[in-house]
Amino acid sequence: MSGFTERADAALADPILKIAVERTAGTSEAKRAIAIDAFPDFEAARTRAAAIKDHVIAHLGPYLEQFEASAIAAGAQVHWAQTADEACAIVIALCKAAGAKSVARSKSMLGEEIGLPHALEEAGIVRVETDLAEHIIQLADERPSHIIWPAMHKTREQVSALFRAKHANPHKEETIAAMAQSARRELRAKMLGADVGISGANFLIADTGAVCTVTNEGNAELSLVPPRVHIVTAGIEKIVPSMPHAIHMLRMLARSATGAALTQYTTFYTGPKRPGDRDGPEEMHIVLVDNGRTKMRDEGLAEMLRCIRCGACMNHCVVFRQIGGHAYGGTYPGPMGAVLTPALDGLAATRDLAHACTLNGKCQEVCPVKIPLPTLLKGWREKSWREGLEPTSMRWGLGLWAFAATRPALYRLGTAIAIRAIRLIGRTGWIASLPFAGGWTKHRDLPKPAARSFMAQYQQEQRK
Amino acid sequence: MTQNVALFVTCLVDVMRPRIGFATIRALEAAGCTVVVPQGQTCCGQPALNSGDRDHAIALAKQTITALEPYEAIVVPSGSCAGTIRCHYPELFEHDPDWLPRAQAVAEKTFEVMAYLDEVCGWKPEGVSLPATATYHDSCSGLRELGIKAQPRRLLKAIDGLSMAPLAGAETCCGFGGTFCVKYPAISNAIVGEKAAAIQSTGADLLLAGDLGCLMNMAGKLHRDGSKIRAFHAIELIAGMGDGPAIGEEA
Numbered sequence: 058m059s060g061f062t063e064r065a066d067a068a069l070a071d072p073i074l075k076i077a078v079e080r081t082a083g084t085s086e087a088k089r090a091i092a093i094d095a096f097p098d099f100e101a102a103r104t105r106a107a108a109i110k111d112h113v114i115a116h117l118g119p120y121l122e123q124f125e126a127s128a129i130a131a132g133a134q135v136h137w138a139q140t141a142d143e144a145c146a147i148v149i150a151l152c153k154a155a156g157a158k159s160v161a162r163s164k165s166m167l168g169e170e171i172g173l174p175h176a177l178e179e180a181g182i183v184r185v186e187t188d189l190a191e192h193i194i195q196l197a198d199e200r201p202s203h204i205i206w207p208a209m210h211k212t213r214e215q216v217s218a219l220f221r222a223k224h225a226n227p228h229k230e231e232t233i234a235a236m237a238q239s240a241r242r243e244l245r246a247k248m249l250g251a252d253v254g255i256s257g258a259n260f261l262i263a264d265t266g267a268v269c270t271v272t273n274e275g276n277a278e279l280s281l282v283p284p285r286v287h288i289v290t291a292g293i294e295k296i297v298p299s300m301p302h303a304i305h306m307l308r309m310l311a312r313s314a315t316g317a318a319l320t321q322y323t324t325f326y327t328g329p330k331r332p333g334d335r336d337g338p339e340e341m342h343i344v345l346v347d348n349g350r351t352k353m354r355d356e357g358l359a360e361m362l363r364c365i366r367c368g369a370c371m372n373h374c375v376v377f378r379q380i381g382g383h384a385y386g387g388t389y390p391g392p393m394g395a396v397l398t399p400a401l402d403g404l405a406a407t408r409d410l411a412h413a414c415t416l417n418g419k420c421q422e423v424c425p426v427k428i429p430l431p432t433l434l435k436g437w438r439e440k441s442w443r444e445g446l447e448p449t450s451m452r453w454g455l456g457l458w459a460f461a462a463t464r465p466a467l468y469r470l471g472t473a474i475a476i477r478a479i480r481l482i483g484r485t486g487w488i489a490s491l492p493f494a495g496g497w498t499k500h501r502d503l504p505k506p507a508a509r510s511f512m513a514q515y516q517q518e519q520r521k
Numbered sequence: 522m523t524q525n526v527a528l529f530v531t532c533l534v535d536v537m538r539p540r541i542g543f544a545t546i547r548a549l550e551a552a553g554c555t556v557v558v559p560q561g562q563t564c565c566g567q568p569a570l571n572s573g574d575r576d577h578a579i580a581l582a583k584q585t586i587t588a589l590e591p592y593e594a595i596v597v598p599s600g601s602c603a604g605t606i607r608c609h610y611p612e613l614f615e616h617d618p619d620w621l622p623r624a625q626a627v628a629e630k631t632f633e634v635m636a637y638l639d640e641v642c643g644w645k646p647e648g649v650s651l652p653a654t655a656t657y658h659d660s661c662s663g664l665r666e667l668g669i670k671a672q673p674r675r676l677l678k679a680i681d682g683l684s685m686a687p688l689a690g691a692e693t694c695c696g697f698g699g700t701f702c703v704k705y706p707a708i709s710n711a712i713v714g715e716k717a718a719a720i721q722s723t724g725a726d727l728l729l730a731g732d733l734g735c736l737m738n739m740a741g742k743l744h745r746d747g748s749k750i751r752a753f754h755a756i757e758l759i760a761g762m763g764d765g766p767a768i769g770e771e772a
């Protein structure tokens with residue numbers, strides 16, 4: 058795969074992508090602002106949300122054990138996976154044991170993170186994506202570009218063309234309603250005919266063993282209740298102590314994501330079908346996935362585990378808004394992705410991500426659980442510097458500059474020489490092209506430096 | 522109230538636009554302060570800090586602390602450098618019992634200039650007039666690390682004849698980001714391009730902000746686009762120096 062810069066350049070050159078990202082992120086930014094304004098003391102609510110997450114992350118072991126015991130008591134089976142491969146292997150084994158030829162999947166970022174779609178394909182199991190956006194991504198054979206709207210990079214026009222090409226009985230009219238009907242015709246029968254339903258979890262509730270899932274389309278309910286077997290894959294950090302905590306987090310999640318008071322469908326699944334229940338799966342399995350989370354907690358990224366995957370940080374990020382999600386190259390895009398991807402994929406291959414940020418702090422300002430994303434990104438920059446992953450030119454440049462800057466007399470001499478050299482280039486007050494500063498002057502002019510530095514002028518004035 | 526204040530001029534102001542340093546002195550003196558410029562200063566170390574080069578950041582922080590700690594207050598014409606000293610120096614020395622108290626002491630008495638004039642001195646420019654329309658960009662570090670938003674606007678309001686045109690997305694980053702703009706020039710350009718368009722659509726004559734880095738970025742883009750909007754650090758206007766050359770104009 059090409060590097061970050063190439064992917065970003067390609068994204069910048071795509072005018073349709075820009076329109077698509079702007080439509081969705083812009084709308085959600087505006088709606089969130091209205092919702093937050095109307096929320097009494099949102100700041101206190103954020104503080105509480107962060108505290109809830111911090112508490113469980115500090116006591117992950119006991120809460121997970123409590124969850125396991127309650128889930129088992131409710132009739133579910135609990136499995137533990139250290140790695141992504143282990144998690145996929147467990148899911149595939151469960152599908153095979155159920156004799157499944159097809160599975161209905163309700164969108165989950167953890168599924169993407171562990172590579173489940175690919176693993177199912179390799180195992181020869183037909184996968185029906187039931188979330189509309191995931192369905193679009195599956196048809197286009199692409200990866201999600203956003204954690205809430207996986208297909209946000211596509212315009213309505215592009216989706217329409219895709220449906221026409223791939224649906225058995227596509228829409229005739231160019232309306233959203235007709236397009237949705239087309240997807241419904243395509244998906245509904247497959248959903249209901251699936252042997253196994255697979256979902257993620259927004260929250261795992263420790264004291265009742267319930268799994269909470271939110272969707273805007275009701276596809277989770279449709280794809281998880283009819284099949285004989287329901288499999289949940291969830292990151293271990295999704296735990297909350299009890300229902301009131303889950304409700305608090307839900308209020309934060311929905312408003313931060315879309316500005317809505319609540320997501321359209323919020324369902325709590327507690328164990329499989331019980332005697333006398335009219336519907337529900339016969340078996341419920343919950344796969345608890347670590348995949349680097351314990352390591353993140355122990356190695357300085359505990360705050361990142363607060364993340365409830367609302368997407369506010371990316372919607373408000375000036376960089377994401379220009380390049381979209383695919384440029385980030387990992388499962389998770391935007392600021393949260395820039396922090397998570399090096400932990401998941403290794404820093405050497407992803408060091409660009411921590412740098413491709415202006416550190417403007419907006420992501421932290423909007424994060425409902427107050428994750429200090431800029432600080433965590435700076436942490437990656439530091440690690441990258443320590444491990445010698447930064448380019449030599451950068452190391453030398455900064456080293457030389459710091460050598461001078463820690464010697465004020467040398468520094469003054471150096472700036473005086475540099476000022477003179479640079480001033481020779483600019484004919485007016487502006488410099489349109491400066492060697493060694495192409496990154497600046499390619500797109501903007503550089504004001505000419507003053508004839509003499511402040512320090513030089515000030516000292517002369519003092520001597521008068 | 523007379524205060525002895527030390528001016529930390531910032532490396533960018535020192536080299537690119539000394540006028541901002543002199544404007545800061547002028548405004549502080551008008552507010553009744555005695556200003557000194559400690560000679561041991563160069564740069565607060567932000568470029569190293571933001572690049573992950575912790576050792577050099579610490580070396581520069583120590584130099585800056587040593588130069589500034591003898592004074593009653595330290596005033597900086599930049600939200601991002603003031604933010605570095607106030608918010609990040611104490612973090613840098615978190616595990617250094619010798620330097621931590623010194624870093625904290627300096628952090629506590631370091632102020633961005635407009636916040637200092639407005640909040641500490643309770644001062645407003647008097648007899649300053651400039652018939653123009655200006656728009657103001659809230660630079661990110663000052664805004665989010667130090668809460669600078671109302672202070673510059675209050676000071677600017679006291680200027681006779683100056684009217685303010687609101688800027689859509691005034692709190693949105695301009696894409697400067699220190700080394701970001703040279704490391705990822707294409708992304709930075711896309712961001713500042715949108716910012717420049719927003720500035721142009723205000724119809725203002727002047728663009729103001731509190732950080733020279735952001736100002737150079739936005740002014741450089743506006744100039745490349747052929748715009749006639751002139752850019753100043755807000756303190757220049759507040760100090761009555763708004764009739765001089767704007768950024769990129771020869772004196």
Ligand code: SF4
Binds near residue numbers: 363369370371423428
């Ligand atoms: S980091 Fe914060 S804002 Fe970003 S997705 Fe996670 S919870 Fe939401």
